[in-house]
Amino acid sequence: MSYSINMSFGLLVLLAISGIVVVGQDFKPAPPPPLVPGEGRQAQEVVHEYVGSKKCRMCHGQWHKSWQKSVKGQSFQILKPGARAEHKRKVGLDPKRDYTSEAACLTCHTVGFGQPGGYRIALPNDEKAKRFAATREGVGCEACHGPGGGFTQVMGDIYLKERPYEQQEVRRAGLRSIEPQLCLDCHDSKAPCIADDSPPLKVDDDALRTGLGFHQHFPLRFRKQ
Numbered sequence: 001m002s003y004s005i006n007m008s009f010g011l012l013v014l015l016a017i018s019g020i021v022v023v024g025q026d027f028k029p030a031p032p033p034p035l036v037p038g039e040g041r042q043a044q045e046v047v048h049e050y051v052g053s054k055k056c057r058m059c060h061g062q063w064h065k066s067w068q069k070s071v072k073g074q075s076f077q078i079l080k081p082g083a084r085a086e087h088k089r090k091v092g093l094d095p096k097r098d099y100t101s102e103a104a105c106l107t108c109h110t111v112g113f114g115q116p117g118g119y120r121i122a123l124p125n126d127e128k129a130k131r132f133a134a135t136r137e138g139v140g141c142e143a144c145h146g147p148g149g150g151f152t153q154v155m156g157d158i159y160l161k162e163r164p165y166e167q168q169e170v171r172r173a174g175l176r177s178i179e180p181q182l183c184l185d186c187h188d189s190k191a192p193c194i195a196d197d198s199p200p201l202k203v204d205d206d207a208l209r210t211g212l213g214f215h216q217h218f219p220l221r222f223r224k225q
Contacts, residue, residue: 047147047150047174048146048147048148048149048150048151048173048174049115049116049117049147049149050111050112050115050116050117050118050136050142050147050148050149051117051142051147051148051149051152052111052117052132052135052136052140052142053067053111053135053136053138053140053141053142054135055135055148055152056140056141056142056148056152058156059155059156059159060141062216062218063141063215063216063217063218064141064215066215066216067140067141067214067215070214070215072138072139072140072143072214072215073138073139073140073215074138075109075138075139076100076109076110076137076138077138078109078193079098079099079100079102079105079106079109080098080099080100081095081096081097081098082095082096083095087193088193090195091192091193091194091195093192093193100121101121104192105192105193106119106121107186108139108185108186108191109137109138109139110136110137110138110140111136111137111138111139111140111141111142111143112136112142112143112147113136115147116147117147117149118136118147119133119136119137120132120133120136121133139214144176144178144182144214145175145176145178146174146175146176147174148174149174150173150174151170151173151174151175153173154169154170154173155170158222159222162222163222164222164223164224165222165223165224166223166224167223
C-alpha cells in the first residue's frame with residue numbers, strides 16, 4: 001500500500017513540474033517538449049480569477065457574437081492539425097501535429113492558461129472539463145481586459161440596476177486598460193509561430209479603438225461619457 005501511495009505521489013509531482021494543467025480523474029501523458037513561449041502573458045500578475053468569455057456574453061452579447069467570428073476568436077483552431085498548414089511549414093512547425101496541448105501555444109491562444117480560473121487541458125473522456133475549456137479557448141475577452149472575477153460582478157450590478165457608471169469604477173475592480181504592449185506580449189520574435197523575417201507588429205491606438213481583428217464596438221448603455 002505504501003509503495004502504491006508513493007508511486008501516485010511521484011506521478012503528481014511529475015505532472016506539477018511539467019507545468020501542464022489537467023482536469024479529470026485520470027492522468028494524461030505529458031505532451032511533446034514545449035516550444036519556447038513569449039514571457040509577457042505568463043508573467044502578468046493575476047489578482048482576480050478568470051471567468052471565461054461566456055460570462056461576458058451575458059451583458060455584452062453583440063461584442064461576443066462579433067468576437068466569435070474574428071481572428072482572435074478563432075485563434076485556438078489554428079493549433080489543430082491541418083490548420084494554417086502553409087504558414088506552419090514556413091515557420092518550421094509540423095502542420096500535422098496537434099499543438100492544442102503545447103504550453104508555449106496555449107499561453108497566447110487561450111485565456112489564462114495555468115492561472116486561477118484559466119484554461120486547463122481536458123482529458124478526452126471528461127465532458128465537464130471540455131465544456132470548461134471551451135469557454136477559455138481563443139484570445140478571449142479576458143486575454144485583453146484582464147481576469148474578470150472582480151469587474152464582471154460590478155458590471156452585473158450595473159446592468160441589474162440599470163445605473164450609470166464611470167470607467168474608473170470597473171478599473172478599480174480589475175478591468176485592464178488596453179495598451180499596445182499587451183499585444184506585443186504574444187506578437188514578438190519569441191513566439192514560435194512568427195517567422196524570423198516577419199516585420200515587427202505595429203499596434204496603434206486607432207487599431208485598439210476600432211477593435212481591428214477583435215470585435216466590433218457598440219455604444220455602452222450605462223457608461224458616463
